[in-house]
Amino acid sequence: MSEAAAGSRPARPPSSSLRWRVLLALALAAVIPTVTVGALAIVRARADVEREVERGALAHIRALGAALDGTLQDARRTVELAASTWADDPDDASATQRLIKRLKRDAPIVSALSILGADLELRYGDPVPRGVDVGSHSFGGYIGEAHREGGRTVVHLVVQARGRSGEQMGVFLASLDLGFVRDVIANARLGQGARVLVVDGDGVPVASTAPEPDAPDARAEPPGSLAGIDPAVDRALGAVEGTLSANGWVSAYRNLSSYQTQRGVRWAILHQQPEDEAYALARRTTRDTAIVGGAALALALALGAFFATRLTRPLAALARRADAIAAGSAETGPPVAGPGEIGALGHRIEDMARRIAERVELQALLARGDRLATVGVMSAQVAHEINNPLTTVLGYAKLLQEDKPAGHPDREALEMIADEAERMKSIIGGLLEYARTPRQSERRLGTGPRDAPPPTCEVAAVVKHVGALLGPQLKKARARLELDIAAPGRVAIEAHALQQVLVNLVQNAMQAMAEASAAAPDGAAIEIAARPGPGGVATMITVSDEGPGIPAADRARVFDPLFTTKAAGAGTGLGLAVCKHLIATAGGTIEAGDRPDRRGAEFRVMIPNAA
């Protein structure tokens, strides 16, 4: 693309770009904190909920474990008490049988009881199960491993029966039915899909809340060890307690061996729940947080879009306005409305547009002024050169006219020559006057002699002098001049210049009122009024007549040089131009308009008061 082409490319509409940028900024401002805080909240909330789930499961199995251990230890103490009672009189068979009967009745988890003598031979009760160690080296007794016996899971409780002096009189061997374990954990209030599992020291399930196909059934195969199969069981057998997420299950485990180091049972209890179920609350919390966060984000974005549009709409209007100004539009209009600084910017832009328009107009005026100045200089030179020969022509025409008697056929032609020469001298005089006035402006701008006092004059004196000066002409034209001098002070303009302006304006008025003056019995009136201007810093002088007025279309041009509405040869078109030039040079203004009663024209001259 060429530079020229690029330069001529129409500017991209900035409004949409700005809107999207603002939207992007708002989106980032909303999304980043929302997503960051939301993600943090989700992660923290999820972690907290998961931890609480795990802690809850641990607390649950601690309670269950304590209940299981407590039941076993109660049974142990009961059997120990029975054993010590029996050891005081081990030979009383009748009492021993009653003791066995009461023990089984009051401690239902005792499913079988064997009483051995100090020689470890069976003396009372049920046969001794094969392979049970009933020796010493057990700190007075022990609870053995869980194993299957007759379709039930049992543990053997061995208690040394010691007499009053502590001497061992025998051994009580009780089979404890672990069915109570199933009953205890069956009453556990578990969550969805959760199960409680109790395993022995080898990882073999003792009881589970999961459906058991092998309810009490002597022929059922004993369940196999879960060690090496279920990581949670492995962990439970090797640690005190903890939690583990593996294979889609969340497990809390506790090794019950740690309950009582002296009499501990080698088993562990586990609470297991599918991850989906265990962390359902955490998942719901995550989902709800995400939904609320998403909704908040969407709302924030929607509100952001709304406010971005509201914010950028006046900016877009400002941009369009700036584009129009840049394109040269001089139209002015109401400022773009907007909140705060945007509204202020709209006002500034309109101010700027107005100043630019004024500057453009001023530049045009200056350009035209330059051209006119050039023409004026040239005209002055031409006028100067023409003036002398024209004086000669006029002189000779007058002489020849004097030589010709009245009625001579050449006399009329000579009179015409003399009149035209007079008119040409008048035009030349105007041109010379127009060219001479810059001296005054030089003084005002400080480019003239520095010691020259500022020119001033007394309005009332000048106005009266003009009345006296134009008296004959007014009488001839059947017009009367009315003076209304309410501001007789001094104004900052040379008396000659003000006199020339007023004479010109009154003469124009007389010419404009020729018909009106002829028609009225007393002739038409011309009024010169002088009044204080606004603020008291200037004086307003108005010259009004009762003529036909100035057409609106001509008002802007009447002060242009060489512009005239008079008949050909009746005006030079320089009078009002010279008036404006003189008044402008003095720092004043002049404008043309209608009289307030619209019965004629009115020229309003505003001149600064003398300091």
Added chain:
Amino acid sequence: MVRSRLVWLALIAGACGREPAAPAPIRFLHTFGPEETELLNRVMAERRIAVDPQLVPFARGQQVIGEMLRAGVDCPDLIRIDATWLLAFVAGDLLLPVPEALAKLDWTPEAAALGGGHAVPQTVDGLVVVRERSRPAPASAAITDLIAAARAASGPASQHPLGVRVDGYWFMPWLRAEGGELSPEGIDGDGALRALRAFAALFGDVVPRPPPAGSEAPEEQRRWQARELAYWVTGPWQIGVLPDRERLAVSALAGAPRGGQLLVVPRCARRPAEGWRLARELTEVAVAVKFAEGFSTVPTREAALARAPALVGATYRALQASRPLPRDARTPLLFDDLNAALAAVVAHDATAEEAIAGVRRGWKRLSRAPRE
């Protein structure tokens, strides 16, 4: 050149593509307490050693481990046992001898004596006298001076300022002071009777009456925390759980029993080398110091002992005045009868004569029973 690069690429690809096989965890059967177990698992995780630990209640340790090793099924690679169980397992030829590289480490003399070539000593323990630093130390390690110091400390707030447990292990200083020993022969004379009478006479006098069986440890700790006890005969296993250990001081007790915990590798271990590797790790100076800092356990290596807390060093020096239990396979079995006899006499259910007679009969039965 190209061929060489292809070979290298193939080797690199092969190396990247193959996951190194995760080593099978070392199976470790132990009798650590709950807190020690947590520390063990944490330390092993820090040292990136895959261990498959399994807890065995201390009270049933000898029985469970013995059954497991005799059955030879599903054997662990390493076992932590009490020093009193060692001889029974050695007698049954159930353990492997310690590799020479391990045996030559800087073991303390007391630790080296525990192992006996078939075990790596993990910690040394025994009975010592614990007191607050503000209390004066007993004039000597003799039990008479201990009792004198306790009597001097008694007052309205602490009428029974000496902590002693009704247990055969705690009875040993009194038995030894009268020339007895934990053996069938060691209680034959009158010394055992005098010792039992003196021991039983302490309770309700300078020693609080015993709590119900099974609650001894927490009751002792409660009394210590309440400052009812000024002197406490106990071991490192209880010192380790006390708060404000920097306020404690340790003294020797003449005739106190000394033992320890050992690491053994059974003959039936599937990976004995891994077992010994774990034993080495568990006795590494850094690990031993962690256990010493956490639980006041007495390290078994000189280097670890040098870096252990001051209280642990003092415990070790106090234990130097103690004596190991008799090296006999039946030693741990003797406590059942002795404990019951002590309880009967302290509770005034039996006279010392009756109790000792019962112990003698029980120990004779044990002597007749086939050895494990």
